[in-house]
Amino acid sequence: MSSFQRAVFESVLSGDLEALQRCLEREAAAESRELDPFGMKDKEGRNALLNACMLGRTAIARELVRHGARVNERTARGEQATWLLRRTSFCSILLNCHFYVFLSLGYTALHLAACWGHLGIVGTLVELGADLQAKTFRGQRPVDLAQTYSRTQCANCLLTAEAKQDLMTYVGFVQDLVSDPESSLTGEEKEFCECACSAKTDWIQSVxxxxxxxxxxxxxxxEDTLRPILHKPSAQLKPAQQAAVSRFDFFFTDARENWVKKRLLL
Incomplete structure (x- = not known):
């Protein structure tokens, strides 16, 4: 490890924000920059950001992300692959998926913040775009860990963020459908959908x-308001539009999770 990587890592562990800022500023001004400034990891595979989030250091986590730390990077623990190999045949892994996928199913910063109960960090990571649906090799999302360890406030924060994301995704889906040149929606139907999208967007911003x-x-x-429009009989919908509606319905049902399990573990 380089002296710079070590300095960053030690600043995070000691909680010295000013030392971290000085270190990062010097690196930013240097002509020859470190290829992976946050590459140093502890024996559990946790880098600087993961440790900052595990320790509940919000300001330090923000500073790291501001300088390029990847918010969804995971730990890299060797037990993931062996845990999965014990539960499925090697042949099925080769046939149904890429082996490297299993090697990346460690813990994200959001997982660690959630299970340690650091509400401020959880909120910050959500704001910075952390993946709410990221799963560990045991199939645990951040909210699952928060609930397992009775981190009620963190669990509520994550459930709210998931519900918000769900609503925003649905609004985006409808907007894309309206703007689709192959859409069979009438002008009046498009206007109705656009009004519904605007109303929900305004609500999200003002609530x-x-x-x-x-x-x-x-x-x-x-969904109830737009159902008569978006769920027309198949004969009245163009193939691309019908497929889009079906894909979206599938994405937000338990069928999605069952499908993933079958693809990865059968």
Whole structure:
């Protein structure tokens, strides 16, 4: 490891934000920059950002991400592959998926923050685009770990973020469908859909202290409102439009998870 990587890592462990900032600023000004400034890891495969999040150091985590730390990077522990190999045949792994996928199913920064109960870090990582659906080799999402270890506030934060993401994804889906040149929607139907999207977008931007149930209710309301338009009989829909609706319905059902399990583990 380089002296720079070690300095970054030690600043994170000691919680010295000023030392970290000085180190990163010197590196930014240097002509020859470190290829992987956050490459140093501990014996558990945790880099600087992962340790910062595990220790609950919000300001340090923000500083690391601002300088290029990858928010969704995972730990790299050797037990993932062996754990999976014990539960499935080697042949099925070769036939159904890429082996390297299993080697990357460690813990993300959001997993660590959630299971240690660092609410501030959880909120920060969500804001910075952390993957809410990332799963470990045991199939655990960040919210699952928060619930397992009774980190109630973190679990509620993550459930709310998931519900918000669900609503925003549905709004984006409808917007894409409206703008699709192959769409068979009439002008009046498109205008109706656009109004529904605008109303939900305005609600998302203006609501204060919403809960997961609030986002879920808004999602269901929008879906119920647009169902007569988006779920026309197949004969009235062009193939691409019908496929898009079907794909979206599939994505938000338990069938998605069952499909993934079958593809990876059968």
């Amino acid at each position: 204060r202290n919403p809960k997961a149930a609030d986002f879920t209710a808004q999602r269901r309301d929008m």
